[in-house]
Amino acid sequence: MLPISLEFFPPKTPEGADKLRAARKELYALQPEFCSVTYGAGGSTHAGTFTTVGEILAEGVEAASHFSCIGATRAKVRDQLAQLKAMGVRRLVALRGDLPSGYGIGGEFLYASELVEFIRAETGREFRIEVACYPETHPQAKSPQGDLQAFATKVRAGADAAITQYFYNSDAYFRFVEEARKLGVQAPVVPGIMPITNSSQLLRFSDACGAEVPRWIRLRLQGFGDDTASIRAFGLDVVADLCERLIRGGVPGLHFYTMNQSAATLAVLRQISALR
Ligand code: FAD
Secondary structure, eight states: OOOEEEEEOOOSSHHHHHHHHHHHHHHGGGOOSEEEEOOSGGGOOHHHHHHHHHHHHHTTOOEEEEEEOTTOOHHHHHHHHHHHHHHTOOEEEEEOOOOOTTOOOOOSOSSHHHHHHHHHHHHTTSSEEEEEEOTTOOTTOSOHHHHHHHHHHHHHTTOOEEEEOOOSOHHHHHHHHHHHHHTTOOSOEEOEEOOOOOHHHHHHHHHHHTOOOOHHHHHHHHHTTTOHHHHHHHHHHHHHHHHHHHHHTTOSOEEEEOTTOSHHHHHHHHHTTTTO
């Protein structure tokens, strides 16, 4: 069976935490290899991440804590690694992260590769480390080639595997992997999949993180206006087709950005169940 992993963000309210617990319960039917929890995204603190990671572990499912280093000191990272180890966490998604607006720099890490190197130096092989990569190029990269080199550097620093930013163009993914292989990167590159359930939110978010929503998808979504049923039906077709092409092309797994919702991810996996 093709491995899948599921990503959540730490809920901000007790109601959000209850909804996420219910969503996880439904999603566990998919037998995920692991569930990951974002860190620091949108200004959230590490406490919410660690709490959610702890709940997933207590539910008997493998959990990965995202871990971003921007603005952090070595002492703080060391302390948090010890906390995660004590909780029984064995997987990390190591990231530079994005600084919430209004924060100054001042940390001791510039790039995710430095964090990966530090984690390996401090903890050896105690954690499996995944890193992020960008088939359509990170928005702050100087060039696509520079970004690919930066990815190769992260893997050489000790990452075991990578998860991509989401995309809707499978050619971008396959070309990226091919070019990474030419640089000697052998680590698995798992495509990140963003189900489509909402039009304006997706378009806004994609602009910010540098993921391209192709013109034909954008126009169709805009054409549906507030008709959420049509957006979801169209989004399901688009994302299931994408997953099908990726699976036929031999991807090592699929990582779903669930947005803490179960329905869209379950629907996509139901549609491609014969291939999985
Ligand atoms: P890096 O790999 O450090 O790259 C950042 C930029 O620096 C890139 O443009 C790269 O080309 C460039 N670069 C790297 N090394 C060098 C070098 N030596 N010289 C010059 N340029 C260099 N954000 C969060 O805040 N929390 C999360 O939990 C989170 N989870 C994510 C999960 C996934 C799977 C993905 C794809 C992204 C996630 N993000 C998260 C977003 C991520 O933090 C941002 O995209 C961030 O801007 C870059 O992080 P990175 O780890 O890829 O950084």
